[in-house]
Amino acid sequence: xxxxEQNAEVIIVGAGLVGSLLxxxxxxxxxxxxxxxxxxxxxREVIDAGRSINLAISTRGLYALRQQGLEEEALRHAIxxxxxxxxxxxxxxxxxxxxxxxxQHINSLSRAWLNKFLMSAAEKSGRxxxxxxxxxTHLDAKTGALTVVDEGTGEERREEGRVVxxxxxxxxxxxxxxxxxxxxxxxxxxxxxxxxxxxxxAGPGGTFQMEKHALHIWPRGTYMLIALPNEDGxxxxxxxxxxxGPVSFESLDTPARLxxxxxxxxxxxxxxxPDLVEAFFAxxxxxxxxxxxxxxxxxxKAVVLGDAAHAxxxxxxxxxxCGFEDVTVFNRLLAEHGSWESLFGALEKLRKTxxxxxxxxxxxxxxxxxxxxxxPRFLLEKAVEKVLLNAFPGTFVSRxxxxxxxxxxxRLAYEVGAIAGGIVSELSEGLxxxxxxxxxxxxxxxxERLVPFMKEHADGFxxxx
Numbered sequence: 001x002x003x004x005e006q007n008a009e010v011i012i013v014g015a016g017l018v019g020s021l022l023x024x025x026x027x028x029x030x031x032x033x034x035x036x037x038x039x040x041x042x043x044r045e046v047i048d049a050g051r052s053i054n055l056a057i058s059t060r061g062l063y064a065l066r067q068q069g070l071e072e073e074a075l076r077h078a079i080x081x082x083x084x085x086x087x088x089x090x091x092x093x094x095x096x097x098x099x100x101x102x103x104q105h106i107n108s109l110s111r112a113w114l115n116k117f118l119m120s121a122a123e124k125s126g127r128x129x130x131x132x133x134x135x136x137t138h139l140d141a142k143t144g145a146l147t148v149v150d151e152g153t154g155e156e157r158r159e160e161g162r163v164v165x166x167x168x169x170x171x172x173x174x175x176x177x178x179x180x181x182x183x184x185x186x187x188x189x190x191x192x193x194x195x196x197x198x199x200x201x202a203g204p205g206g207t208f209q210m211e212k213h214a215l216h217i218w219p220r221g222t223y224m225l226i227a228l229p230n231e232d233g234x235x236x237x238x239x240x241x242x243x244x245g246p247v248s249f250e251s252l253d254t255p256a257r258l259x260x261x262x263x264x265x266x267x268x269x270x271x272x273x274p275d276l277v278e279a280f281f282a283x284x285x286x287x288x289x290x291x292x293x294x295x296x297x298x299x300x301k302a303v304v305l306g307d308a309a310h311a312x313x314x315x316x317x318x319x320x321x322c323g324f325e326d327v328t329v330f331n332r333l334l335a336e337h338g339s340w341e342s343l344f345g346a347l348e349k350l351r352k353t354x355x356x357x358x359x360x361x362x363x364x365x366x367x368x369x370x371x372x373x374x375x376p377r378f379l380l381e382k383a384v385e386k387v388l389l390n391a392f393p394g395t396f397v398s399r400x401x402x403x404x405x406x407x408x409x410x411r412l413a414y415e416v417g418a419i420a421g422g423i424v425s426e427l428s429e430g431l432x433x434x435x436x437x438x439x440x441x442x443x444x445x446x447x448e449r450l451v452p453f454m455k456e457h458a459d460g461f462x463x464x465x
Contacts, residue, residue, distance in 0.1 A: 008032055011146065011159060013136050014168030015039075017111070018306030018323035020118035022167060024068050025331050027125035034162075035122070036134040036148060043116045054228040054236045055114065056081065056106045056215070056317030058404040064324035067331060070121060074114065078107035079229045085214035087225075087268060095214065096382055100389040104405045106317060108215070108228040139164060139177035144301030163340055164302040167323075170289050172308035178298055186293035191313055191366075193223070193240050194249055194285045200272040202233025209272050210235060217369055218266050223247060224369060225266050237269065240366075249285055288313045290359050296348040300341030305330070310355035315366035316403060318358050318410075325407070326351055354410035361403065361414055383434030385424050388446075391439055396420065396446050397454075412460045419449050 008031055012019045015037035023033045055061075057078065065071040082105040083097040098104060122128040137156075138147035146159040166174025170188075178184050203209045208229060210216055216235070218225040222242060227235040242248040252258045255277045262270040270276060291311035297303040306323030329350055330343075337343035368378075388396045399417020402408045408416075423445045427437050454461050 009034070009162045010165060011036065011162045012165045012167055013146075013174050014166065014172075014306075014308070015115075015119060015130055015132075016167060016169060016306070017115055017118065017320050018327065019165070019167035020115060020122055021064060021068070021324060021327050022165060022305065022330070023122040023128045024070075024118060024125065025327055027122060027127035028068065029334060031127065033122070033128045035128060035130045036136060036146075037130060037132050038135050038151070038168075039132065041119075041130070041132050042112065043119065054230070054238075055109045055111050055320050056228070057109045057114075058106045058317065058321055060318075060328075060407055061321040061324045062107075063407060064328045067328060068121070070117070074109065074117065075107070077113055077231055078109045079231065080105040080213055081108055081215045081228070082213050083215075085211050085216045087216060087218040087266070089220070089265060094379065095211075096379070097386060099401055099405060100386060100393075104401065105213075106215070106404055108230070110230060111320075113231075136168070136173045139166075139174055139302060141177055141180040141298035141302060144298070163300065166302060166304040166308045167306045168308050170291055170307045170311035172304055174302060175291075175293060175304045175308050177302070178293070178295070178304065181295060181298050184293070184295060186291070189290045191288040191290070191363075193242050193366075194287055196239045196241075196249070196280060196285050197283055198237040198239060198273055198276065198279050200227060200235040200237055200269070201274065206233040208233050208235075218269060219369060220265055225269060226369075227269070237273070252280075255281070290363065292356055292359065294348070294352060295345075296352065297341075297344035300339055300344060303340075303344040303347070305347075310352070310359060312355075312359040312362045313366060314362070315369055316358060316362040318362065318403060322355060322358050322410070325354075357410040357414040358403070361399070361410070361417075377428070380431060380434060381424050381428045384428050384431070384437050385420075387434050387437055387439075388424065388427075388442055392443065392446055395451055395454075396423075396442075397450070409460050412457055416450070416453060419453055423449060 010026060010031050010033055012023055012033060012035045015035045019035060023035050026033050062071050065074050082102050083095055086094040086096065088094065098106060119130060133151040135149045135151055136146055137149055144164050146164060147156065148159055149156050164174060166172050168174055175186065200209060212229050216227040223240055225237060225239050227237040229235055244250045252261055258277060258280055262276060289311055290313060293309060296309045305326040307319065310322065312319050312322065330347055333343050333346050337346060385398050389398060389401065397416060398420050399413055402413035402416060403410065426445065427442055431437060
């Protein structure tokens with residue numbers, strides 16, 4: 001379906017990462033695009049700090065950028081993270097590789113930089129117009145008409161006659177309007193933890209004060225601290241704590257309590273955060289939510305993508321990657337469908353089950369990161385998993401590698417991960433060293449359990465990385 005075959009003008013609500021990438025794609029297909037954004041232009045004004053968790057862009061997100069000719073420039077600003085660096089309360093650091101070797105890595109990338117980059121790329125097409133401080137107050141799901149308030153002037157207007165794409169985040173006004181659609185259902189599950197952003201500055205001459213090519217984790221059971229590297233040598237740290245309880249944001253209510261807590265639990269990080277107290281009490285505390293909904297569209301009048309359709313918590317590093325994959329699938333479907341309604345229905349059918357799967361995996365990975373990454377049994381199983389990945393290439397796969405280093409559908413990655421995890425758990429029983437794993441038995445288990453599943457779903461596993 002080309003612009004000449006349908007209304008050639010569309011509206012995107014939300015100029016975040018997914019909305020800006022979608023604007024690039026629609027412009028490339030010949031559409032005239034207007035993007036309405038409630039915030040000011042982030043390229044010209046400083047947006048409130050402290051509300052973003054650094055991106056970990058991996059195969060799915062990079063593929064989406066590659067389709068638009070934008071991957072190479074993005075990678076110039078990214079830092080490969082080849083594994084987790086675990087910081088225990090006491091004792092030596094522990095490194096856990098993400099993949100079978102260093103070629104399999106995720107990438108730390110500034111959210112703000114990428115958003116600005118995509119907005120500028122969209123404008124360069126000559127077909128995209130961004131309008132800022134525009135607040136959508138209503139969408140008529142039957143007609144697609146928008147009511148918009150210009151927060152600069154206070155004027156209200158009505159936008160009609162254009163298809164609406166809602167990429168306006170987890171609190172989406174477009175999704176809320178879909179409640180008018182018969183049979184619409186939505187769930188929003190708030191995580192019982194919030195997050196606070198802190199910063200480890202660069203050392204002298206822009207040097208990194210910790211290992212550059214790792215995602216750093218301080219797992220402490222019910223809470224944790226993470227840190228991702230930035231281009232300038234700094235690390236963006238994110239503290240995840242329960243909202244309430246003995247150790248929580250509620251309990252850390254004075255500078256003395258905060259400093260004592262960090263000294264006890266994150267002493268090495270505390271030594272590297274000179275403005276700990278000031279930043280902690282000045283920056284906002286963010287919340288995290290999982291959103292699932294259906295349907296994603298109102299006929300051919302409006303559709304939601306990205307977090308507006310399927311917000312997930314950030315603990316698998318897949319929120320942006322999943323949203324970008326929406327655009328990848330949308331791009332493919334454009335050539336296959338003759339109407340917006342048909343296209344939107346196909347998009348939801350292909351994406352919803354996978355979005356739900358990665359949402360569930362993200363919550364599970366939160367528990368793994370905060371509880372298990374310092375556990376000896378967990379470390380042994382991860383080491384056994386790496387042995388199997390190298391000993392049985394192509395026949396043994398892990399959930400993490402499927403999610404992060406391939407474009408295999410999330411639903412298949414979820415299911416194959418359960419099978420592979422069961423094999424690893426069985427093989428790890430009674431072991432003290434991963435290199436002593438029984439490879440003959442491993443081969444039998446893989447052939448009996450994993451290979452048949454992969455053959456049954458061969459089409460999904462052929463998806464290129």
